[in-house]
Amino acid sequence: MDFAPSYTPEQEAFRKEVRSWLDDHAPVIEGDQDSPENYAKFRQLGRDLGQRGWLRPTAPVEYGGGGMGFEETVVLYEEMSRRDLSIPPYYDSGGWLGGASILVWGSDEQKQSLLPPIFKGDVVTWQLLTGPEAGSDLAGTQTDAVRDGDDYIVNGEKIYVGGSNGVDMLWTLTRTDPEGERHKNLSWFMIPADLPGITIRPMDLLGDGGEGVGSGVKNTVYFDNVRVPAERLVGGENNGWQVATTHLELEHGAGGSVSRNLWFSRALEWARARQLNGRPLVEDSDAQDRLVEIYEKTEIQRLFGIRNFWMNRTHQSMTYEGPQSSYFRKLSGLDITTALHELFGPYALTNDEITDFSEGALDAYQRSAIVALHPGGTADVQKVLMARRIGMGRSEAERYKAGKTVE
Amino acid sequence: MDLSLTDQQEMLKQAVDDFVSRDAPIETLIELQQTERGFSDEMWRTAGELGWLGMLIPEEYGGSNTGYTDAGVVFEALGKGPVPGPFFSTVLAGEIIKELGDDAQKENYLTRIANGSLIATLAMAEPDYQWGNAGVQLAPNEEGDDYILNGEKSFVYDGHAADLIITAIRTGSDDNDISLLLVDTSIPGVSARKLEGFTSSESSVTFENARVPKSALLGEVNAVAEGLHVALMRATPLLCAYKVGGAQAVFDLSVQYSRDRVQFGRPIGRFQFVQNHIVQLVIHLDSARWTTYEALWKMDTGRQTEAAIHLAKAVTSDGYRHACDYGHEVHAGTGVVREYGLTLYTRQSRSLFHALGEPRYHRRQLAKLMPTLQLDDE
Numbered sequence: 058m059d060f061a062p063s064y065t066p067e068q069e070a071f072r073k074e075v076r077s078w079l080d081d082h083a084p085v086i087e088g089d090q091d092s093p094e095n096y097a098k099f100r101q102l103g104r105d106l107g108q109r110g111w112l113r114p115t116a117p118v119e120y121g122g123g124g125m126g127f128e129e130t131v132v133l134y135e136e137m138s139r140r141d142l143s144i145p146p147y148y149d150s151g152g153w154l155g156g157a158s159i160l161v162w163g164s165d166e167q168k169q170s171l172l173p174p175i176f177k178g179d180v181v182t183w184q185l186l187t188g189p190e191a192g193s194d195l196a197g198t199q200t201d202a203v204r205d206g207d208d209y210i211v212n213g214e215k216i217y218v219g220g221s222n223g224v225d226m227l228w229t230l231t232r233t234d235p236e237g238e239r240h241k242n243l244s245w246f247m248i249p250a251d252l253p254g255i256t257i258r259p260m261d262l263l264g265d266g267g268e269g270v271g272s273g274v275k276n277t278v279y280f281d282n283v284r285v286p287a288e289r290l291v292g293g294e295n296n297g298w299q300v301a302t303t304h305l306e307l308e309h310g311a312g313g314s315v316s317r318n319l320w321f322s323r324a325l326e327w328a329r330a331r332q333l334n335g336r337p338l339v340e341d342s343d344a345q346d347r348l349v350e351i352y353e354k355t356e357i358q359r360l361f362g363i364r365n366f367w368m369n370r371t372h373q374s375m376t377y378e379g380p381q382s383s384y385f386r387k388l389s390g391l392d393i394t395t396a397l398h399e400l401f402g403p404y405a406l407t408n409d410e411i412t413d414f415s416e417g418a419l420d421a422y423q424r425s426a427i428v429a430l431h432p433g434g435t436a437d438v439q440k441v442l443m444a445r446r447i448g449m450g451r452s453e454a455e456r457y458k459a460g461k462t463v464e
Numbered sequence: 465m466d467l468s469l470t471d472q473q474e475m476l477k478q479a480v481d482d483f484v485s486r487d488a489p490i491e492t493l494i495e496l497q498q499t500e501r502g503f504s505d506e507m508w509r510t511a512g513e514l515g516w517l518g519m520l521i522p523e524e525y526g527g528s529n530t531g532y533t534d535a536g537v538v539f540e541a542l543g544k545g546p547v548p549g550p551f552f553s554t555v556l557a558g559e560i561i562k563e564l565g566d567d568a569q570k571e572n573y574l575t576r577i578a579n580g581s582l583i584a585t586l587a588m589a590e591p592d593y594q595w596g597n598a599g600v601q602l603a604p605n606e607e608g609d610d611y612i613l614n615g616e617k618s619f620v621y622d623g624h625a626a627d628l629i630i631t632a633i634r635t636g637s638d639d640n641d642i643s644l645l646l647v648d649t650s651i652p653g654v655s656a657r658k659l660e661g662f663t664s665s666e667s668s669v670t671f672e673n674a675r676v677p678k679s680a681l682l683g684e685v686n687a688v689a690e691g692l693h694v695a696l697m698r699a700t701p702l703l704c705a706y707k708v709g710g711a712q713a714v715f716d717l718s719v720q721y722s723r724d725r726v727q728f729g730r731p732i733g734r735f736q737f738v739q740n741h742i743v744q745l746v747i748h749l750d751s752a753r754w755t756t757y758e759a760l761w762k763m764d765t766g767r768q769t770e771a772a773i774h775l776a777k778a779v780t781s782d783g784y785r786h787a788c789d790y791g792h793e794v795h796a797g798t799g800v801v802r803e804y805g806l807t808l809y810t811r812q813s814r815s816l817f818h819a820l821g822e823p824r825y826h827r828r829q830l831a832k833l834m835p836t837l838q839l840d841d842e
Contacts, residue, residue, distance in 0.1 A: 058533055058761050062465040131465060315465075322839055329835070337835070345831035352830065356775060360754035367467045377746065385747060440743045441736070449722045449742055450733020 060363060062131040062315075071129055075136040078109075083140050091273040096222045099147040099270045103178030112145055113176035115370070116160065120168055121176035127370045131315055138316035148220040148272035149175075151182030151228030155247060155291075158228075158303045162245075162292035171247055171291075175226075181271075182226035182247075183219035185278055192431075193438050195230065195305075196240050196298060200280060202231035202290075209233075209246070209290065211283040216260065217432070221274035224250045224257070230301065233294050243297030246289050254283035264424030266432045305434070306379055313366025313382070318355040320393055320422065324348060324400060327414065331401075338400075347400040354389035361385055376446040376456075384439035390426035397422070467757075472530075473537045480541030483510060488547050490805040496548060497808060501625055502658065502665055503549035511551060512580010516542075520698075521558055525574035532698070533760040536705035543709025546812055548664065550583045550622035552703050557584030557630055559695040564644065564683035573628065573646070584628040587617035587647075587669055595821040597689055598639040600632040602671070609678050611645065613653070613671035621819065623656040623667030630682060631669075632692075640689035644682040651675065664815035697773050698763060700820050704756040704780040707816060710809045711749045711787040717806060718742050718794040725798070738794055745790040752776075752783035771833055778826040784813040 064072070082105050084098035106112040107121065114130045116122025125133070137144055145153065152175040159171055174180045191197040200213025211231060218227075227248040234242035250257070256279040265273045292300035328339040328348060338344050361382040368375050397419060398405040407413050408420040430436055448456030469477065488507060496504055511517055519535040521527025535555070542551060558577040561569060576582035589599050604611035611633070623629060626649055635643045647654060653674030656667045683691055719742060722733025732738045759772040788810040792799045799806045817823075 058469070058757055059466045060758050060761050317839070325834065325837070339835045342831065345834045346827070348834045349827050349830045353775060353779065356755065357751045357779070360758060361750065364467060364754060367465055381747065381750065440740060443743050444733070444739035447719055447742065447746065449719060449739050450731035452723065
């Protein structure tokens with residue numbers, strides 16, 4: 058076994074290349090990362106990464122990806138993570154997950170036309186899954202797409218969508234046969250966000266789900282007789298549930314991660330800097346116990362992430378691992394906020410400019426850990442998925458296989 | 465990055481799995497559990513012959529020195545049985561002798577551990593139970609070139625079966641002022657009694673005017689704490705691996721039972737409360753598995769291991785215990801019938817919970833690292 062990527066001299070050279078490239082291109086951010094000025098810097102970084110194929114490192118070069126191997130990709134992820142940057146460096150859920158779905162299910166023409174703008178960072182794409190009537194019961198969507206000549210007419214409403222700084226494309230699940238059999242009446246569309254009849258309105262929520270730069274606001278998206286060209290339907294009419302398995306598998310954590318949950322190192326740093334009774338807080342035995350709780354949760358999260366990353370990228374047969382990682386992250390997030398609250402007391406809750414020492418991070422996390430319980434499927438949905446994948450109460454033949462994943 | 469087993473590890477795993485299904489099926493293990501010694505000498509001999517006891521011992525002493533992860537794979541497969549026997553106790557003793565022994569002691573004991581002809585264990589704790597050096601209070605009297613021992617060591621794993629007991633004695637006032645004696649259990653005045661109850665192989669070892677020559681000291685007087693710590697830490701992930709194997713077996717049993725057991729006209733695994741038990745079980749299993757194997761990997765590759773090992777032991781002790789609890793929730797009445805076999809694991813999850821320190825002990829050691837801990841990627 059090898060829990061660390063092993064690096065060839067070529068890969069070490071690649072690391073140097075990435076490091077020095079990031080020295081020149083990583084944005085300098087001060088203040089709110091979602092502010093228009095800062096967000097524009099992250100978008101520019103996305104385009105710069107996209108130029109080199111680094112925005113979508115493992116996707117085929119012909120569609121704007123990097124065509125890179127597993128170990129090289131790890132180097133890139135590590136170097137981004139070292140600077141507290143992610144790939145992509147801003148909220149692009151529809152591009153990330155829709156892009157993967159199009160790679161598997163799109164026609165050649167669709168791959169040629171839809172993927173390069175995503176993989177080169179030219180567009181931002183949101184995913185639209187939840188509707189007022191369809192949350193955990195995703196297949197129960199009542200957003201309808203009705204064929205009309207060369208177009209589909211889309212009507213409906215999606216909620217908890219997107220981010221704070223505008224959008225170019227909407228990756229959307231619709232119902233294309235209201236009378237059809239459940240799971241066989243759905244279709245996916247990649248819809249330009251500027252089509253007539255689309256209205257986007259911000260929601261007033263407790264906080265964001267910690268989904269990265271530009272994810273601070275969630276929106277309601279209304280479709281009112283939106284005319285969408287038929288070539289925007291991806292994966293075949295009424296085949297949407299099959300496509301969803303690819304998308305959801307990645308969203309449920311099967312993609313894995315090689316980065317560390319930063320909350321342990323942050324908490325440790327603050328506990329070393331702050332004082333209690335004239336001594337560093339970290340020397341207090343109760344404080345140490347809280348740090349151990351955070352350490353334990355974040356280490357297990359990291360290990361589940363590494364396992365899934367390795368399984369996904371080396372095409373191992375995955376079953377329950379994605380939803381397990383997702384479930385654990387959601388629940389341990391709440392535990393970590395409790396430990397932070399005990400560790401730092403009421404400081405955990407304030408973002409007051411003078412009183413707060415965390416630049417807003419602690420208050421934001423107390424909220425985002427709660428918000429994060431639902432995106433990508435509630436914690437309960439993750440457990441339902443695990444049960445099916447493990448085959449509890451089901452014969453081997455009835456056991457649900459994981460969706461096809463790529464990259 | 466590669467989380468798969470190497471070809472050699474796959475072969476080792478297969479060899480132990482084959483051994484378990486051929487020689488140690490669950491019915492056999494249930495019978496063994498009720499015998500006086502609690503394990504099979506024949507299985508012990510097989511383990512010695514197949515080289516499973518010498519995997520950490522240098523080749524010059526007859527071992528194969530193949531590394532910690534390889535040994536972990538073997539211990540996981542044994543734990544999955546769960547094959548009872550003084551496997552871990554003996555390998556732990558080997559690690560201590562490797563760390564602190566002189567050439568003659570290594571030659572004498574390591575060669576016999578490697579080929580399975582010596583059963584050995586460590587005796588630390590005493591009637592005032594506490595894990596760690598502070599709990600060592602047995603102070604010898606000195607008579608010429610001998611120590612005279614009077615007193616008791618408690619909860620000594622496999623003490624009743626051991627040929628050699630590495631006995632910790634108090635030789636000074638500081639917590640770490642302890643010394644180790646290689647006590648041959650055949651000398652007069654040493655007796656062991658297996659402790660009955662919800663235990664596995666714990667024994668009470670009594671010393672009555674037992675005369676042990678000073679030449680049996682392992683390491684120097686009052687200078688063994690560090691070496692003992694190193695050896696204990698190195699061996700700990702193997703005990704964890706044994707428990708991972710047990711938790712894996714409990715998971716497998718529980719999933720199968722969720723398919724086979726029908727109530728209210730449906731397999732019970734279709735009920736979400738039952739599903740939740742198995743969901744929690746597999747989280748404990750995988751947490752134990754990956755913290756354990758990462759610790760083993762760090763040991764094999766010369767990385768910083770202190771935090772990883774304490775974490776693995778805390779997570780795995782808790783994990784095995786909870787895995788069994790959830791397994792019992794799934795199995796209900798069936799699970800407590802002795803002949804079903806689940807309780808073999810449950811018994812070990814309890815008996816090994818505190819072995820080499822309970823979870824609270826290891827979390828406290830982790831806590832003490834917090835002021836200076838360095839993250840790997842810093």
